[in-house]
Amino acid sequence: MDIQELINHIEIEFDDLQKGPLYPDTSIREIEGWSSMHALLLIALIDNHYDVLLTGEELKNALTVQDIYEVISKRKA
């Protein structure tokens, strides 16, 4: 697993939202059109690809793609 792989998964899942490429420091909630539904989709995406079910608290504290990657890495370790 590397961060680019995670970015690829998110880009595919949220192709309806994105106006440009995602970067590790992209703030998830600042993506135009982001809603609570996208938070659910993100949880399902991570569960599906990495077998990690993020908690609401973990998601709340993760501001960027890098933060999410780090939570997944920590949980997988």
Add this chain to the structure above:
Amino acid sequence: MSIEISHITYYLPPGKLTNFQLSKIYQKSINEIFKSTGIKTRRIRSENQIGSDLGFLAAKRLLSNFPELKKKIDLLIFCTEGIDYKAPTTSSTLHFKLGLEQNCACIDMPMGCAGFVYGLSLAKSFILSEDATCVLFITADIPSSVIHSDDFEMRAIFGDAGVATIVEKSVRGKIGRFVFGTDGAGAENLIVREGSTRKPIDENWLSKYSNETDSLAHGRMHMNGLEIARFSLQKVPTLLENVLYRNELSFEQIDLFVFHQASDFILKALKRKCKIPDDKFYTYFENIGNTVSCSIPIALYHAEQEGKLKRGDKVMILGFGVGYSWAGTIIEY
């Protein structure tokens, strides 16, 4: 002994809540609402109509189509989260209104989205123990009565309905072994606190919600969508595996999977996680929404109507939700 689901009939109230109406109220586009819910229309009860009224109309329709059943029914199960009275049981008032025989047992069961599976287990147990031969199992829920007008997410998902199902001793068909689960720690994530013994509705409540339908006198539903999604993703795939194990069947031997029709998002995520092929995963919610305890039997009815469920097929049904509670079995149709 063979047991089958021999009849399913349902009733939907005439009121509709469309995406067009929601788009006007919440300033969202019709496409956006459909894309986030997978639902076009929800059916909403009429004023003063409660769960047992919808269940009664479904059962009345079933018994007028199959009048020979009326004398055979010796157990009535009524599953709802909105009973008529604290006492007597609503099933006994339905029994009277439907004109059933007096040698009929009546049970109420408030089980929410796992209710259909729980009720089926109860029906099977009565029939296997030879204490009943023909069960009228009514499910009816009116989630619209406990949703505040501010709660777009819930208004966009839930719909009202009533279903009457006949489960009876037969020469074909089988209801398999059940798997159940409970985690009361999740209670707060989907709850209607008020309107109950612990928290009765008072004058303050009625005046606070005087602009809402019925002043929300049945209570207000609170849902933590994120936690409910996590619960579903965590428990349902394991439930599926356990149901297969208990019934000594392989994944490939299941002809159709019919889950509680929770929401488009949850169903898609579960289908993907459980690796269920499209043609084996049946959904029916686009024109009715999530109808709580009614969602599985309505889906079974339509799967059969569309030829996707045939006699002899093995169908896995899984219910999950409020409690948390979850339950599953396999029906040989």
